[in-house]
Amino acid sequence: MNCPIHGKDVDTAWVPCFTGCDEGYFDEYEDDPINNDPGDMSVCEECRGNGGFVVCAACNLDNPDAEF
Ligand SMILES: [Zn+2]
Numbered sequence: 001m002n003c004p005i006h007g008k009d010v011d012t013a014w015v016p017c018f019t020g021c022d023e024g025y026f027d028e029y030e031d032d033p034i035n036n037d038p039g040d041m042s043v044c045e046e047c048r049g050n051g052g053f054v055v056c057a058a059c060n061l062d063n064p065d066a067e068f
């Protein structure tokens with residue numbers, strides 16, 4: 001990845017998505033069984049189905065959510 005502060009080819013860390021999605025998806029049926037069918041899933045708009053974000057490790061040393 002490319003960090004605007006630390007430049008190219010930095011060490012990376014992983015930050016789980018902050019929306020509370022399940023691996024990048026929301027279970028629509030669980031949230032609203034009236035209007036959705038079992039198995040209806042929607043992609044999380046924040047992480048776009050990734051379940052989290054690849055971030056610059058150096059920028060996130062103090063981030064308690066980051067996984068190194
Ligand atoms: Zn997400």
Ligand SMILES: [Zn+2]
Nearest residue numbers: 003006056059
């Ligand atoms: Zn950085």
